[in-house]
Amino acid sequence: MSVLHAVNPLGPLGLPDADHPHHALWLLLEDVCDPEIPVVSLREMGVLRDIRESAQGLQVIITPTYSGCPAMTQMHDDVQTALAAAGVQAQVLTQLAPAWSSDWLTAEAREKLRRYGIAPPNGNASPTAEGAGMGGVVSNVVQFSRHAARPDEVACPQCQSMNTTEVSRFGSTACKAMYRCLDCMEPFDYFKPY
Amino acid sequence: MSAVAAQEVSDLVLHLADNALILAQRNAEWCGHGPILEEDLALANNALDLMGQARLLYQHVAALRQDGSDEDRLAYFRDAHEFKNHTLLELPHSTALAPTASGDRDYAVTIVRNFLYSIFMVLVWDALQHATDAQLAAIASKSRKEALYHVQHAQDWLIRFGDGTAESHHKAQAALNHLMPYTQAFWLLGEAEAAALQALGVAHFSSLQSAWQAQVASAVSEATLTLPADGGHVPQGHVGVHSEHLGFVLAEMQSLARAHPDGMW
Numbered sequence: 001m002s003v004l005h006a007v008n009p010l011g012p013l014g015l016p017d018a019d020h021p022h023h024a025l026w027l028l029l030e031d032v033c034d035p036e037i038p039v040v041s042l043r044e045m046g047v048l049r050d051i052r053e054s055a056q057g058l059q060v061i062i063t064p065t066y067s068g069c070p071a072m073t074q075m076h077d078d079v080q081t082a083l084a085a086a087g088v089q090a091q092v093l094t095q096l097a098p099a100w101s102s103d104w105l106t107a108e109a110r111e112k113l114r115r116y117g118i119a120p121p122n123g124n125a126s127p128t129a130e131g132a133g134m135g136g137v138v139s140n141v142v143q144f145s146r147h148a149a150r151p152d153e154v155a156c157p158q159c160q161s162m163n164t165t166e167v168s169r170f171g172s173t174a175c176k177a178m179y180r181c182l183d184c185m186e187p188f189d190y191f192k193p194y
Numbered sequence: 195m196s197a198v199a200a201q202e203v204s205d206l207v208l209h210l211a212d213n214a215l216i217l218a219q220r221n222a223e224w225c226g227h228g229p230i231l232e233e234d235l236a237l238a239n240n241a242l243d244l245m246g247q248a249r250l251l252y253q254h255v256a257a258l259r260q261d262g263s264d265e266d267r268l269a270y271f272r273d274a275h276e277f278k279n280h281t282l283l284e285l286p287h288s289t290a291l292a293p294t295a296s297g298d299r300d301y302a303v304t305i306v307r308n309f310l311y312s313i314f315m316v317l318v319w320d321a322l323q324h325a326t327d328a329q330l331a332a333i334a335s336k337s338r339k340e341a342l343y344h345v346q347h348a349q350d351w352l353i354r355f356g357d358g359t360a361e362s363h364h365k366a367q368a369a370l371n372h373l374m375p376y377t378q379a380f381w382l383l384g385e386a387e388a389a390a391l392q393a394l395g396v397a398h399f400s401s402l403q404s405a406w407q408a409q410v411a412s413a414v415s416e417a418t419l420t421l422p423a424d425g426g427h428v429p430q431g432h433v434g435v436h437s438e439h440l441g442f443v444l445a446e447m448q449s450l451a452r453a454h455p456d457g458m459w
Contacts, residue, residue, distance in 0.1 A: 067336050068246025096250070097332035099339065168232035169347060170239040178232070194339055 009098055012106040013043055022051045025088065029060070032082050035074045036173050039116045042075060046104025049095065058090035063100045065194070066174040102175070102194045113191060114157045119179065121193040122152045154190050156181035166190075199393035204258040205278070206390035207330060208268070209432060210318075211251035212279035215269055216440070217311065218244035219447050220283065221304065229301050236347055240308065243340040250333045257329070270451035274440045281431030282307060282376035284440040289372045302365035303372065305351040310377050312344035313409050317402040325394040349413050356417025367419050375426030380406070384433065 015030070016023050029048060030041050042048040042062065050061040060079055064072045072094070079092050102121040105113075110120035151166035161183035168178040169192075176189040222241035228234025252265035285307070287299040319338035325331045355366035381400045383391075391398055414421050429437070451457070 064246075064336075066243060066246060067250055067333075067340060068242035068244070070242070096336060097328065099332065099336040168235060169343070170232070170236040172235075174239050174242055178235075192343075 032078045035071050039112045040109045044106045044109035060092045119154045119157045119190040121191045158186045159184040202386045202390035208255050209278040212277045214244045214248035216279040217283040247337045270448045275434045281429030302369040306369040309348035309352045315341040353417045356419040371422045374422045
């Protein structure tokens, strides 16, 4: 089978080319957004991972952001509704591995978040630092907590000032922290690296 | 995997699920009652992560057992002796001598428990993400990221309390003295759990003890607190012998589901 749409299992997904067999389906699902962040599509969020043929028929693969994300059921239902409205017979499957990462947000999604008033995750601030070359689990944990003592430096999505401060590491949803800009004084959400 | 090992693996996953669910229920008690708004949100988020982990783990238990059970049956229709969570996680947010558990919620107890437990769980999930059971490994690698945020939150507050005012220092020390004996159960797995880990190709949890102690000691020292002497009562929650507190947690958590079995909304 020739690979028409290079699916990167560990990164952001672009739209497949027009000659991809599921191009129309990918386009159709571009209208399905994260219910908490209605400007970003599930593909751009890294939640929609694959559309594939299987022995059981067409399958649409989605993956949760956080384990307890309450929007997951809604996203599942929204995908199913969009497919049904277009008369497409497909199963919507939830897959856990590989684990979702905020690194999977596309460049467009980051820009859309910023315009929506949510600072996108700092690219180099991943808290997990998956162990590789980190010298074992404990140093990894210690390193993480030392890192944590300094909150991420985040640009204000309103005025772009770097003079911002973390108000709370936990915000209105599992994926966001609360920040405030000390120049324009506006509070804003920060999409946490995960 | 042999049938016996399969039973033991599903029991181990059930233990992990019960841990997550009971601490989610306890931490959610702060929802609407947090000491400050930001902490109210923090604990609600922490509880949501744990609840999400519990759901995935219960779903996996049901899939492993193929006995017609499901996540709701496992969470709402088992009694206290059937829960295999660590006793640490069912204790109220108060030290032993508080006159009433709900009237004397002490945030230092909440923070110290989350601190001791989340460091343990980072190590546990880290080990389990290499388990031969692919679904358990997938749950572990998601949960590990969440546990790292829980460590970050609890450890920051532990240091702030310990190295804070005389009163916050005293309360954090009292919480540490109260809770530390309960952590002994982390390392006391029975033969069944050991067999399950072996079947999963994962080292016994006792191999995580020195890493856990190093991390705990480092933060406790930074918090200017003192580690209590080893020893004390060894709890047996993980084999179903619980404190008097679990029944009350379950009564509140399960009453709605039992009053309206199979209810939907």
